[in-house]
Amino acid sequence: MNTFIRQSYDAMFSRWGEQHWWPGRTRLEMMLGAVLTQNTAWKNVEKAISNLRKNNAMSFQALENASQEQVVEWIRPAGYFNQKTDYIKRMIETIRRDFDGSLTRLFALDTPTLRKELLSWKGIGPETADSMLLYAAKRPVFVVDAYTKRFLSRHGWCDPNASYDSVARRFTANLPEDVQLFNEYHALIVRLGKEHCNTKPRCEGCPLQVFL
Ligand code: SF4
Numbered sequence: 001m002n003t004f005i006r007q008s009y010d011a012m013f014s015r016w017g018e019q020h021w022w023p024g025r026t027r028l029e030m031m032l033g034a035v036l037t038q039n040t041a042w043k044n045v046e047k048a049i050s051n052l053r054k055n056n057a058m059s060f061q062a063l064e065n066a067s068q069e070q071v072v073e074w075i076r077p078a079g080y081f082n083q084k085t086d087y088i089k090r091m092i093e094t095i096r097r098d099f100d101g102s103l104t105r106l107f108a109l110d111t112p113t114l115r116k117e118l119l120s121w122k123g124i125g126p127e128t129a130d131s132m133l134l135y136a137a138k139r140p141v142f143v144v145d146a147y148t149k150r151f152l153s154r155h156g157w158c159d160p161n162a163s164y165d166s167v168a169r170r171f172t173a174n175l176p177e178d179v180q181l182f183n184e185y186h187a188l189i190v191r192l193g194k195e196h197c198n199t200k201p202r203c204e205g206c207p208l209q210v211f212l
Pocket of ligand 1 (some may be wrong): 201203206207209210
C-alpha cells in the first residue's frame, strides 16, 4: 500500500476542499471536452464549447451535419482546430457506424473493452480516453496528466519516465474504486500543478511540502 497516495489526497483535500469539477453538462460535451483540451488550457476549451452551444451544435446530429470548415470555426479557440475537427468528425462517424449513433450503446461496453475501443480512434490517447471514461462514462479510471507525473516524480514516488499506465496503476491499486474520489483527486492535482507544482515548483506553502 502506497500510503503517500492517500496522504497526498488528504493533505490537498483538507487544504482546498471540494473542487466541484465536472467538465460538461452532457456525455457528448464531456467527450468533446476531452478532445478539445489536448495541448491547451481549459479556458480555451470553454470558449470553444460556448461557441458550440451558441450555435446549437452541441448535439450528435448537428456535428454530423456540419461541414469540416464549420466545425473548425466553432472550435478555433481551442487551438489545433483542423486536427481536433478531424478527430471529432471521425469520432461521430464511428459512433454512428458502429453504435447506431448511440452513446448508450457505446457505454454499454465493459470498461476494458470500452477503453480499447476509444484508444483505437484517431487522436485518442490514454489521457483523452481515460477522461472520457471517467467523466462521460463514469468509470473508476484514474486520469494521469503532466501535473500528476510531475508531483509524484518530484517526491521520488515515480520515475520521471514512468509509463502512463504504470502511474495510473499507482492510484487505482491504492484507492477504493470510486468515480467521485478519482474525479476529486484529479481536480486537486490540477490545482496543485497550477498553484505550486508547475514547471518551477513553489514548495513554500504547498500542502505537500510536509512530504519532501
Ligand atoms: S510544489 Fe514542491 S512540495 Fe508541492 S508538490 Fe511540488 S515538489 Fe512537492
